[in-house]
Amino acid sequence: MKGGTGDHSYATNSHYQRSVFYEIQPLVIENVREMLLKNRFPGCIKVADLGCSTGQNTVLAMSAIAYTIMESYQQMSKNPPEIDCYLNDLPENDFNTTFKMFHSFQEKLKPEVKGKCFVSGVPGSFYSRLFPRKSLHFVHSAFSIHWLSRIPDGLESNTKSIHIKYPYPSNIYESYLNQFKNDFSSFLKMRSEEIVHNGHMVLTFVGRKVSKTLSKDCFQVWSLLSDCLLDLASEGFVNDSMVESFNIPFYNPNEEEVKEVILKEGSFEITKIEKFDHVVPYKIDREEEDEEQSLQLEAGIKHASWARCITEPLLVAHFGDAIIEQVFDKYAHYMAKYLSVSNHRPNMTLVIVVSLTRK
Numbered sequence: 001m002k003g004g005t006g007d008h009s010y011a012t013n014s015h016y017q018r019s020v021f022y023e024i025q026p027l028v029i030e031n032v033r034e035m036l037l038k039n040r041f042p043g044c045i046k047v048a049d050l051g052c053s054t055g056q057n058t059v060l061a062m063s064a065i066a067y068t069i070m071e072s073y074q075q076m077s078k079n080p081p082e083i084d085c086y087l088n089d090l091p092e093n094d095f096n097t098t099f100k101m102f103h104s105f106q107e108k109l110k111p112e113v114k115g116k117c118f119v120s121g122v123p124g125s126f127y128s129r130l131f132p133r134k135s136l137h138f139v140h141s142a143f144s145i146h147w148l149s150r151i152p153d154g155l156e157s158n159t160k161s162i163h164i165k166y167p168y169p170s171n172i173y174e175s176y177l178n179q180f181k182n183d184f185s186s187f188l189k190m191r192s193e194e195i196v197h198n199g200h201m202v203l204t205f206v207g208r209k210v211s212k213t214l215s216k217d218c219f220q221v222w223s224l225l226s227d228c229l230l231d232l233a234s235e236g237f238v239n240d241s242m243v244e245s246f247n248i249p250f251y252n253p254n255e256e257e258v259k260e261v262i263l264k265e266g267s268f269e270i271t272k273i274e275k276f277d278h279v280v281p282y283k284i285d286r287e288e289e290d291e292e293q294s295l296q297l298e299a300g301i302k303h304a305s306w307a308r309c310i311t312e313p314l315l316v317a318h319f320g321d322a323i324i325e326q327v328f329d330k331y332a333h334y335m336a337k338y339l340s341v342s343n344h345r346p347n348m349t350l351v352i353v354v355s356l357t358r359k
Contacts, residue, residue: 001053002312003094011055011097013309016349017143018057020278024204024353025064027272028140031200031355032068034271035138038198038357041078045069045137048086050126051144054094058087059101061140066105066117083117088130091123092313125149127186131194139191142204145184148249152179159244162229163222180251184261192267195358201268206252207275207352221307222248224338228330237323246318248311255352268356275352300336304328 001010021028036045047065052058062085073080087098102119124130126141127149152175164173191201225248233243255275262270308328315324 001093002309003054003097005055005097008305008308008312009055010053010309013306014053014055014057016278016306018060020204020351021057021061021064021142023276023278024142024202024351027274027353027355028061028064028202029068031202031271032065032138033072034357035198035200036069036072039137039196041073041076042081042137044082044084046084046086046131046135047138047140048088048122048131048136050088050130050139050141051147052087052089052093052098053144054089054097056101057142058098059105061142062087062119063105065138065140080116085117085119086122086131086136087119088122088124088126090125093123095121095123127183127190129190129193133193134196136191136195137199139195139199139201141201143206145187145203146180146206146250146252148176148179148251149183149186150179151247151249152176155247158247160230161223161226162243162246163226163248163250165223165226176251177253177257179249180253180257181261184253184258185265188262188265188267192265192358197358199358200271201356201358203354203356205258205352205354207258207350208252208254209350210254210256220338222250224331224334225307225311225327227334228327231330232323232326237326238319242319248314252350253352258352258354262354262356267359269359271355271357273352273354275350278349278351296339297332297336299339300332300334303335304332307331 002008003010005011047062047069049058049061066083066085069083070080087095089095099119099121105119106114106117122130126144154171154175157169158172164176195201229238229243229246232238233240255273259270259273262268305328308324308331312324315327
């Protein structure tokens with residue numbers, strides 16, 4: 001994700017992810033309370049946000065978890081515990097922006113619990129071990145596990161797209177699916193070693209509906225980005241070979257694929273699995289009514305900023321930074337054109353939330 005707090009940063013453009021957390025927050029709170037009951041209110045609780053990225057979303061999640069813990073102890077007339085809050089992401093993540101935001105969280109704590117909540121960063125891939133054995137009580141991860149550990153094998157023929165593009169060859173889809181299954185299974189295995197018995201996890205994915213075939217809207221974000229890069233190649237701004245060798249390490253699973261991996265790995269019990277369409281309208285800051293085409297373009301620009309905040313580091317690493325402005329100028333116009341077609345809602349995403357208990 002793009003760090004900092006600028007116009008194209010993740011911190012500025014992740015309002016969609018934040019709004020999803022508000023919707024799943026009751027499930028997170030329910031799982032925290034169940035974990036406390038099953039583990040008999042331990043004196044020190046260790047919680048982790050895996051794939052925390054940068055900005056206020058992880059602060060929001062960890063604050064909700066910490067406040068729930070403190071409130072639960074108070075309701076049971078127990079002394080407040082110490083809470084270790086671990087923020088995990090890749091070493092390149094902008095942890096500093098996030099740490100600056102935790103000051104307000106600490107300030108809001110009641111006097112009797114100040115000095116009992118500790119926040120630290122844990123750089124590394126969550127597809128590997130990150131914590132000592134049987135040390136974590138609660139794990140939260142949102143909008144992270146659909147990012148793969150690496151580019152799948154077998155994409156040599158995928159030269160006209162940076163992802164799965166409709167109509168898609170079956171081998172391309174299978175390559176992405178197999179990589180997701182391997183990665184998610186590794187994630188569960190690593191967490192099974194780190195989480196205590198009866199510890200809980202709540203995982204949130206970008207997903208898709210269960211169907212035998214994939215609609216062309218399933219991966220529309222990546223299709224539009226592919227078109228932008230292919231345009232730049234045809235215009236001579238980037239080599240064809242650079243575009244042909246670039247693929248996005250992302251896979252949005254359906255519910256059955258998620259359940260299959262969990263059941264096969266076997267370390268966790270599925271407490272609950274939910275899915276819902278989540279829509280966040282783009283805020284168009286206008287006091288007077290404009291023509292529809294103008295509104296679509298502005299929505300396209302806002303969607304381009306969102307796409308940029310999650311993809312710019314990947315694009316810069318492969319292509320350099322010289323083409324970034326051109327890529328997302330094109331993206332904004334392509335998205336506006338896409339929006340002009342009836343019923344296209346690029347800001348509507350199927351969200352899958354699964355709560356798990358360590359057996």
